[in-house]
Amino acid sequence: MASSEASTGSLGASPRKQSTGLVHAYINRSAWTSSNKGLYVDTTRQPRAGETNGKEYHFVAVPEFKDLIEKGAFIEWAQFSNNYYGTSVAAVKDVSEKQGKQCILDIDMQGVISVKKTDLNARFLFIAPPSLDDLKQRLEGRGTETPESLKARLEQATKEMEYSKQENAHDKIIVNDDLEKAYTELKDFVTQE
Numbered sequence: 001m002a003s004s005e006a007s008t009g010s011l012g013a014s015p016r017k018q019s020t021g022l023v024h025a026y027i028n029r030s031a032w033t034s035s036n037k038g039l040y041v042d043t044t045r046q047p048r049a050g051e052t053n054g055k056e057y058h059f060v061a062v063p064e065f066k067d068l069i070e071k072g073a074f075i076e077w078a079q080f081s082n083n084y085y086g087t088s089v090a091a092v093k094d095v096s097e098k099q100g101k102q103c104i105l106d107i108d109m110q111g112v113i114s115v116k117k118t119d120l121n122a123r124f125l126f127i128a129p130p131s132l133d134d135l136k137q138r139l140e141g142r143g144t145e146t147p148e149s150l151k152a153r154l155e156q157a158t159k160e161m162e163y164s165k166q167e168n169a170h171d172k173i174i175v176n177d178d179l180e181k182a183y184t185e186l187k188d189f190v191t192q193e
Helices: 017-029 062-070 089-098 109-116 132-142 147-164 179-191
Strands: 003-007 074-080 083-088 123-128 172-175
Touching: 062 074, 062 083, 074 089, 074 109, 083 089, 109 123, 109 147, 123 147, 123 179, 132 147, 172 179
Parallel strands: 123 172
Antiparallel strands: 003 123, 074 083
């Protein structure tokens, strides 16, 4: 799905597979070790095959997630396909302040809007599919989408692509049609001061 990424000396931003793959490629090719990748989104969805709690996501029950919302524990959170996703303040501060690392968040449009309301000095990157047809093919190729979830993801991608066209929505847009080129653009964006 289309995705927004935010990045600063302390914060970066987007739950989407297309952009997540590109971001993970950047992290895996950089000098980071697995222990340096420690910012994970909380989610109420069930783990997919091969996913481990605390590795890809921090999996929590809906009541626990709602309690965290009430306590103001998230910088941003969103509900998508009947699941909640959120980035906790503590997780971002742990990476940016305690570890002294640049924090990259993988958030959707709602997350971008929420982060823009904070005092975090974020930069925003939108990783766009070449087209909706291309995105549909990629999602179908994963073999993890039901017809209903595919429709919902494509509808959300359309909204996010429209949002990305608004002035000052993002600092940069990368079209993910060539992995190496997109990777280089991502690396350049993240490493610029």
